[in-house]
């Protein structure tokens with residue numbers, strides 16, 4: 001089976017992990033800050049905080065912005081469930097903003113209309129979470145402008161877009177139009193730490209709060225304590241946090257992976273270019289991706305006739321091609337329908353979902369494998 005995505009692990013990656021096993025620290029040692037420093041430089045962000053998963057990063061981001069009961073958080077319906085669940089962990093309510101049919105990203109024009117209506121009803125969101133679907137940045141300039149006009153916070157979900165650039169060519173993660181950016185290092189993503197995630201921000205208070213919340217809300221610096229320490233052993237829990245730390249084993253793998261980020265991105269872009277050539281003439285629709293060298297190209301999604309999608313998907317799976325569908329609209333999950341969401345509420349997202357098929361795309365996919373994918377697709381489309 002050729003999977004839709006797969007990690008690429010080198011001899012150097014393995015050596016980096018083994019070196020940590022021989023060291024004094026398996027966790028809370030020097031590998032995490034080292035990984036954070038390199039990642040921050042890549043993103044052009046002053047602060048990077050590594051955590052145990054992308055989901056943990058989303059949760060901590062909400063907590064650091066004081067999202068709680070009574071607050072509203074808006075995101076895209078075409079994303080992994082974690083982008084929406086993070087708000088619910090904090091007791092906030094979730095709503096969705098329909099997507100742009102070409103980019104599959106949250107549509108900034110739909111967002112503007114929904115914000116005007118929400119202002120009239122006194123129901124503005126406290127936080128909007130744009131998701132950079134498949135690796136392409138949302139229109140962050142437009143979203144940033146709306147955030148200033150309507151007074152909401154912005155957390156970018158860049159789990160697909162580590163190493164990407166926005167439409168203006170600035171690195172995703174620099175947070176030029178947001179409070180923070182979240183990414184994931186799950187094995188199918190751009191670089192991996194096994195499980196892992198990260199938040200970047202330009203705001204030092206947010207950075208400090210997240211560093212504290214990822215480790216139980218504990219501080220060790222007497223200046224941050226509410227009173228005098230009892231002695232040199234003393235630490236103080238000044239708010240309720242979690243154990244969302246990344247281990248040194250993971251961070252060492254991540255730092256080693258970052259050395260190959262340019263190669264990973266180049267190979268993904270090369271495969272995309274090849275897909276475009278090979279798919280020309282077939283009855284499939286590609287998603288618009290802006291400048292090719294801006295997207296991180298986490299996913300390669302094609303759209304086929306809705307009535308034929310199931311048969312095409314099954315034919316590809318039968319031919320050992322590990323196609324997938326990204327994503328089932330979050331509002332159609334039973335756990336969201338229970339909250340009152342229903343089919344028809346976000347029609348552009350729902351139509352996209354009926355047509356979408358994700359083809360394999362990962363740095364280790366060779367030309368022969370890609371030819372096999374296209375041949376099986378051409379046959380399935382007949």
Ligand SMILES: *Cc1c(COP(=O)(O)O)cnc(C)c1O
Pocket residue numbers: 053054055056079080082083131157159160184185186195196197
């Ligand atoms: C992968 C992913 C997440 C969650 O990341 P984990 O590291 O798996 O917790 C969140 N949002 C999006 C868009 C993702 O693709």
